[in-house]
Amino acid sequence: MKIDEITYSVIVPSYFEQDNLEKLIEELVPILESKNATFEIILVDDGSTDKTWEKIQALNKKDGRVKGLQFSKNFGHQYALLAGFNFAKGKAIITMDADLQHPPKFVNNLINEWEKGFKIVNTIRIDSAKISWIKKLTSKLFYKIFSFLSGVDINPGMADFRLLDRQVVNELLEFGESGLFLRGLIGWLGYPHVNIEYKAAERFAGTTKYTFGKMIKFALDGISSFSLVPLRLGIILGILTSLFAFIELIYVVSVRIFTEVAIPGWASGLGVVSFLFGVLFIIIGVLGEYIGYILVETKRRPRFIINEKIGI
Numbered sequence: 001m002k003i004d005e006i007t008y009s010v011i012v013p014s015y016f017e018q019d020n021l022e023k024l025i026e027e028l029v030p031i032l033e034s035k036n037a038t039f040e041i042i043l044v045d046d047g048s049t050d051k052t053w054e055k056i057q058a059l060n061k062k063d064g065r066v067k068g069l070q071f072s073k074n075f076g077h078q079y080a081l082l083a084g085f086n087f088a089k090g091k092a093i094i095t096m097d098a099d100l101q102h103p104p105k106f107v108n109n110l111i112n113e114w115e116k117g118f119k120i121v122n123t124i125r126i127d128s129a130k131i132s133w134i135k136k137l138t139s140k141l142f143y144k145i146f147s148f149l150s151g152v153d154i155n156p157g158m159a160d161f162r163l164l165d166r167q168v169v170n171e172l173l174e175f176g177e178s179g180l181f182l183r184g185l186i187g188w189l190g191y192p193h194v195n196i197e198y199k200a201a202e203r204f205a206g207t208t209k210y211t212f213g214k215m216i217k218f219a220l221d222g223i224s225s226f227s228l229v230p231l232r233l234g235i236i237l238g239i240l241t242s243l244f245a246f247i248e249l250i251y252v253v254s255v256r257i258f259t260e261v262a263i264p265g266w267a268s269g270l271g272v273v274s275f276l277f278g279v280l281f282i283i284i285g286v287l288g289e290y291i292g293y294i295l296v297e298t299k300r301r302p303r304f305i306i307n308e309k310i311g312i
């Protein structure tokens with residue numbers, strides 16, 4: 001097939017989604033067919049060890065428009081999206097989750113906005129169905145901090161459910177960075193964009209794969225790949241605490257000089273010292289985070305490895 005023959009590419013990262021894929025395809029295909037345009041659905045198996053890949057193979061056999069990529073191991077959701085971008089041929093590229101939390105019907109709305117000329121169509125989840133309050137709170141908090149630290153305004157409730165024009169995807173493919181944080185990058189790119197709201201459904205089958213650890217990693221990647229503010233915060237914090245320590249020192253010394261009594265209290269001294277050490281360690285930690293980031297980037301390792309392709 002030639003590049004210009006496909007209008008829509010849908011990319012679906014799938015990690016332990018054996019019980020969701022069939023249902024997803026069943027719902028998605030009629031919606032895309034109703035558009036009277038050619039399409040492909042790329043299911044990216046992010047190193048699942050259940051029957052996800054077998055399901056993808058079976059789905060491809062039934063319908064050649066359903067294609068598959070299989071990673072050699074779990075590289076993470078962001079890289080599954082990136083791999084999809086690498087192979088997608090559509091003029092509009094839609095990304096969505098496999099668990100039907102991103103309602104397939106809503107793809108219609110994404111396409112409508114694209115037809116109006118928006119090159120980026122983001123979605124914003126309005127909290128509805130059973131999204132735990134912890135998830136709501138942490139994501140809200142994270143995006144507040146992220147927006148502050150990076151200067152890139154992204155909305156809480158914004159997930160990787162969106163439509164991107166071919167032009168935008170081509171730009172994204174130029175980014176060679178390792179700590180991929182698509183939400184931030186896409187915000188950074190600019191382009192005419194629109195945010196539309198949808199009501200997230202409940203996960204159809206299985207459980208969430210975004211464990212707490214993964215979320216932390218995602219958050220750190222997002223911040224350290226985007227901003228130098230944490231480093232600068234270190235400088236400010238350093239200045240403030242040393243100023244504080246300096247004033248305290250002057251006070252202690254002048255009391256000794258003018259009243260000729262030394263202020264007793266190694267305990268308070270110890271307090272100050274350990275406080276300062278705490279601050280110091282935090283700053284070193286922040287530095288370490290960035291140095292680690294530099295290390296990873298300089299290695300220029302491939303960001304994902306594909307074991308098998310089907311239909312591509």
Ligand code: UDP
Nearest residue numbers: 013014015046076077080097098208209210
């Ligand atoms: N996912 C992935 N690799 C991972 C974790 C998740 O490809 O390491 C996929 C997963 O199969 C799903 C999407 O990313 O299609 C969102 O994951 P999940 O539903 O577990 O996260 P939540 O909706 O709870 O944030």
Ligand code: MG
Nearest residue numbers: 097099101203
């Ligand atoms: Mg989900």
